[in-house]
Amino acid sequence: MVGSDERHHFESSFPNLKNTFFEIISPPDKNYNCVAWAMGINDGIWWPDRYNQYYWPDPKRENTMEGFIRAFQSLGFEVTKSRIVEDDYEKIAIYGNEFGPHHVARQLPDGKWTSKCGDEEDIIHELNGLEDSISYGQVIIVMKKHR
Secondary structure, eight states: OOOOOHHHHHHHOGGGGGSOOOOOOOOOHHHHHHHHTTTTTOOOOOOOTTTTSSSSSTOOOOSSHHHHHHHHHHHOOEEEOOOOOOTTEEEEEEEETTTEEEEEEETTTTTTTEEEEETTTTEOGGGGGGGTTTTEEEEEEEEEEEE
């Protein structure tokens, strides 16, 4: 069972979680990150670092919103304005700010979202629950692809 200390940690880091549904669903794990988790992977790190230390589907490895869009397009995703569940599609949301992308979440079949929060736990949350944090920013782009 998740204790109040873990919930308080998340609510301190992500103030919008205080007013929305969220649930911690895993223990901390440094073996994967938010992008890998958004792709359904929990044993690797995906990030466009310039040293090729991590996996990234686009050879240009640009840590920009355009670079993230291009990388996910190479995996079959397309930009969409819809944030609601569409039965035939899986969706991801890219969070960011003026400095670029900082986080990726995946939509679950019930319409909630799941995220790997840094080296910490995986959570289920409302899409806006992670917005306005110091580190993640706002949802900038939602993308979808056929299941």
